[in-house]
Amino acid sequence: MTPIQEIQAYLDRWVAAVRQHDIDAATQSHANDLVMFDVPEPLQRKALDEYRDSWRIYFESDPEGASRFELLESKIAASDDLAWAHALLVCTSDEEPAGRLTVCLRKVDGHWIVEHEHHSFPQKT
Amino acid sequence: MTPIQEIQAYLDRWVAAVRQHDIDAATQSHANDLVMFDVPEPLQRKALDEYRDSWRIYFESDPEGASRFELLESKIAASDDLAWAHALLVCTSDEEPAGRLTVCLRKVDGHWIVEHEHHSFPQKT
Numbered sequence: 001m002t003p004i005q006e007i008q009a010y011l012d013r014w015v016a017a018v019r020q021h022d023i024d025a026a027t028q029s030h031a032n033d034l035v036m037f038d039v040p041e042p043l044q045r046k047a048l049d050e051y052r053d054s055w056r057i058y059f060e061s062d063p064e065g066a067s068r069f070e071l072l073e074s075k076i077a078a079s080d081d082l083a084w085a086h087a088l089l090v091c092t093s094d095e096e097p098a099g100r101l102t103v104c105l106r107k108v109d110g111h112w113i114v115e116h117e118h119h120s121f122p123q124k125t
Numbered sequence: 126m127t128p129i130q131e132i133q134a135y136l137d138r139w140v141a142a143v144r145q146h147d148i149d150a151a152t153q154s155h156a157n158d159l160v161m162f163d164v165p166e167p168l169q170r171k172a173l174d175e176y177r178d179s180w181r182i183y184f185e186s187d188p189e190g191a192s193r194f195e196l197l198e199s200k201i202a203a204s205d206d207l208a209w210a211h212a213l214l215v216c217t218s219d220e221e222p223a224g225r226l227t228v229c230l231r232k233v234d235g236h237w238i239v240e241h242e243h244h245s246f247p248q249k250t
Contacts, residue, residue: 023207030159037227037245039248040248040250041247042247043213043222043247044213044225075160077207077231077240078207079204079206082203082208083207084207084209084229084230084241086160086243088169097168098184100168100243102162102229103137104209104229107204115202116200118211118225118227118243118245120162120246121245121248122163122165122166123164123165123166123246124166125166
C-alpha cells in the first residue's frame with residue numbers, strides 16, 4: 001500500500017470502531033502523549049487517558065450520533081513518515097455534517113501513530 | 126535550516142502578519158485550493174479568497190484580539206516535504222488562550238504551502 005492508502009485504511013478502521021462504540025479499537029493507534037482539541041471544553045486534552053475519556057463522554061451523550069459517525073470530503077497527505085488528513089464529520093443524530101476533523105500522524109517503527117487530533121463545531125453567527 | 130526550523134520561521138512570520146492586520150502577508154503562503162475550518166460558521170471555507178475573507182472579518186470584528194495574536198504550546202512535526210503543527214491561540218482581548226490551531230503544509234517547488242488550517246474554540250459545557 002502507498003502511505004495514502006495506509007492512512008485511508010487507518011481512518012476506515014477508526015470510523016468503524018467509533019460506530020461500534022469500541023473505545024479500545026478507536027484509541028489503539030494513538031500516542032501516549034497525543035494532544036487533542038475536542039468539540040466540548042476543556043481547551044485541550046493531553047495524553048491517551050484523556051483522549052479515551054472524550055470518547056466515553058461522546059458515546060454516553062450521543063450514542064445515536066456515534067452510530068452514524070462518518071467522514072465526508074476527506075483529504076489525505078502522506079509521505080513515508082508523516083501524514084495529515086482532514087474531513088467533515090457526520091457525528092450527530094442529523095445526517096448532515098456538523099463537525100470538522102483534522103488528524104496528524106507520524107510513522108514510528110513501521111506503525112502510523114496519531115499524535116494530534118482536532119475536532120470542532122463552528123460557532124453559530 | 127531544518128524543516129522544523131523552516132516551519133517555525135513560517136509561523137513566526139504569519140503571527141507577525143496577523144498582529145499587523147496585514148491580510149496579504151498573512152495569506153501569502155496559502156494554496157489556492159486550501160480548506161479552512163474557521164471559528165465561526167460556515168462549516169468550511171474553500172479556496173484562498175474565502176481564507177482572505179476570514180481574516181478581514183476577524184480584523185474588523187476583533188482588532189484588539191488580532192493585535193494580541195500569539196501561539197502557545199506549539200508543536201511542529203516536519204519532514205522534507207510534509208509538515209503539521211498545532212498550538213493554542215491567544216486571539217481575543219483576553220490574555221488567556223481561547224482558541225486552538227492546527228496547520229497542515231506541503232513543500233512545493235522549495236516553498237512551504239499551507240493546504241489546510243483548522244481554527245476553533247471549544248464549546249462551553
